[in-house]
Amino acid sequence: MDPLATDSPGDQTAMTDEAWQSVLRAVDQTYSELVAHQERLEDQNAELSAAKRLIESVMASVSDILIVIDRDGTVAEASASLRGLVGGEAGAVIGQPATGVFDTAGAELLAAALGRLRLHHAVTHFEASIPTETGAQPFDIALSPRIDARDRFAGAVLSGRPLGELRRAYAELELSHEQLKQAQSQIVRNEKLASLGRLLAGVAHELNNPISFVYASVHALEKYVGQFETYFQQVQSGAPREDLVRLRNDLKLERALGNLSTAIHGAREGAERVRDIVADLRRLSSEGSGERVAFDLAETARVGARWVERGSKTGVAVTFSGEEALRVCGVPGHVQQIVMNLVQNAIDAVDGVPDPAVRIDLDRAAGMARLTVSDNGPGIPEAQRAAVFDPFFTTKPVGKGTGLGLSISAKIADEHGGQLSLLPGPGAVFLLELPLAHEPGES
Template sequence: MARNPSHRRDRTPKRQNTPGEDALSRAVASGDAPLGIEGLDDAAWLEVIHKMDEVYAQLVEDEIALEEKNAQLEQSQQFILGLLSSMSDVLAACNERGEIEETNAALCELLGQPDSVLRGSRFEHWLADEASAAALRETVRAGAPMRDAGIELNLRSRDGVAVPVDFSCTPRGGPRGRRVGYLLVGRPMGELKRAYRQLREAHEALKQAQQQLLHSEKMAALGRLVAGVAHELNNPISFVLGNVHVLKRYAERLTRFVDASAQPATPAERARLRETLRIDSILTDLPSLIDGTIEGAQRTADIVIALRRFSAVDREERVAVDLNDVVERAIQWIRKGAGPDFDVHWTRGAPMLVRGNPGQLLQVLMNLIQNACDAATGAQRERPELWIELACREGKVRVTIRDNGPGIADEHLPHLFEPFFTTKPPGRGTGLGLSISYGIVERHEGRLTARNASDGGAVFTVEIPQLSAEA
């Protein structure tokens, strides 16, 4: 502890001359100093007195420094005692003979003994069984290398019950690296097991919540997919249904005409019935009705086949996929779903083949297109617009999706693909769409990036290794 120099001078004791020194000083001053010792003159006596003053001053300085060191030592001791008393882990510092030299409040509370009883006793005395004592002796045996070791010992609690404690045994080194004892620091296994159980329960709860959120995101993607499919299936099914109703009426008329033709009648009566039932117009209309019904059924079958091809979201098999087909299907199903109407600037080009999972790639592009539409709609644009480009560069197929929305805030760009991060209002998104899309693209050995366009809007880019025609 530092002291004020001026304060130090004030505290320095004043040295009082002895009567002989005072007399000698007066004699020296008057010139009548006796020569008490032969061969010593007055100057020598003054030098002796001066040296005595210097030695006394040095003793005073040493005393002040010693007081400062004692104060610092006391502060250090209080600090160490505070640490030992606040530790929740039990601690015992033992010498080479296994006698306890230092302990803490946690160990005293566990054993139910005061510090005065524990100090000087052998640590083995407080173990609950011989197996623990043997394990401790094996760990700290003489000549063993100095290294940290983990050991589980059973301590005898205040109630006489064995309490398992997980100890860390650390050697205590003395001068010249010589081992002078060991330090035992441990925590009761009950607390560890309880902490591990709580950690495991929290981990399971987190996994369950994550699975629920992933399921919610999949259901949201499936909802958009189903809405688009239902709208696309509505037209051919309605067309087929209408044709079938017409064919049913035609069949009824044809049945009446055939039944009437089987009865005896004159040619004039048959001609009149034929005209009444409009058999000729039916026969003329039948081929187009049948062709239209077949066409509608075929269109429905094509949609179902495409749905089967693109709906395997969780299957991991990889096939050759033309990203033109994926982009086209994503646009159709998003546009025909429940989302807002938007304009897409995209032209199908040459085949862009990659090896991947069609359903997973469709999920990625549907998510990016849906997000672009939502961003442009939220910006109060007159009409949302998207620009989609496919290109091949350096052995990679690149899909670029740009919108006319407000763009991405600079503080949001670093967190865009983090799970549960979303800028949408509550109830509009789980924050997992982009994270899942990022993982899908990464599993396809590709990369998904985001940036802001120079003229406004956000730009998302998907890059996936191209599949050569030979492959």
């Protein structure tokens, strides 16, 4: 017997089993690898779908326009807002050159920006318009590079904010700014009107005296004229001398003659007083013209204080000490407004105080003129010292104070290169410093 023939069936069977088993093992392994692959693929697929949904939802909901641009400059993704603008089918812009979305000028800008982006990878901004059915719409464009894992340029992301909206927001901002400015100047006007009101009260009071003086004198003159007329009529009609003497005595013409010059003198004095007041006022109004000149602060302070005194019903008189004359440089009308504000505040503060006193002291130090207004009122509580210069800060009842006097005064002082400050008490002490005028001949 062929040993092989006898052995082979058994051997063959054994070998075949082994081969089958290894084949089966290989199949098993391959199968389980396939299953693992399949699972991984499914996971990745799910991740991809989630990412895709996220991108789609972003693209659908951004209100600015958003375009993802490929390396070759074509549109890979576009936000729904862009598609809505260009009016095409969903996806009509996808695969088209991104420059095609914009008008000619915008396309050129985008092409240039993409070129720069390839080289420098830096974000660029420019303005470009997209033609739409309702006309070209301007956008503020930001173009950022997309960089791949190997740090190479992979395309760009373009976002555009409608400029119409920005411009509208800007216009609204501008409008409210304008309204604010108007409100502010209205308030400043009110404060000016309040000072003017005080000034006018003083003027009215001041004019009243000389005018009634003039009026009384004229009234007396009228009476005397009537008497002299009667007398001269008698003279002309050739009345006898004795009659004339009697008439002169009856009419008290001698005394009338004496009184006549007193009345004329009174009328002239009253008229001159009125003339002086008008001159004062005229100077004040011309000094409000805003021109800078050298002027005497002491004189301006005296005039200003006088007007406030006259306008107030308290009868408090301001006393002066220190320099008799102090020449400073500035707008006299504006500086006078500061003095009037400070004096008015001081007079308000001493209302009801026993022995009320308001003092103005003038001196000079380190190239500055110093004017101090102090009073023996209650002073300013520690907690309010920082606030008194704030606009609208007032402790006075509505209609009495605007809270603007000190803030405007401080601003004027500042504009003059000086300052207004609050010094320690007792009472309230405000210090106004202004640069001294350089007199001709001074070095």
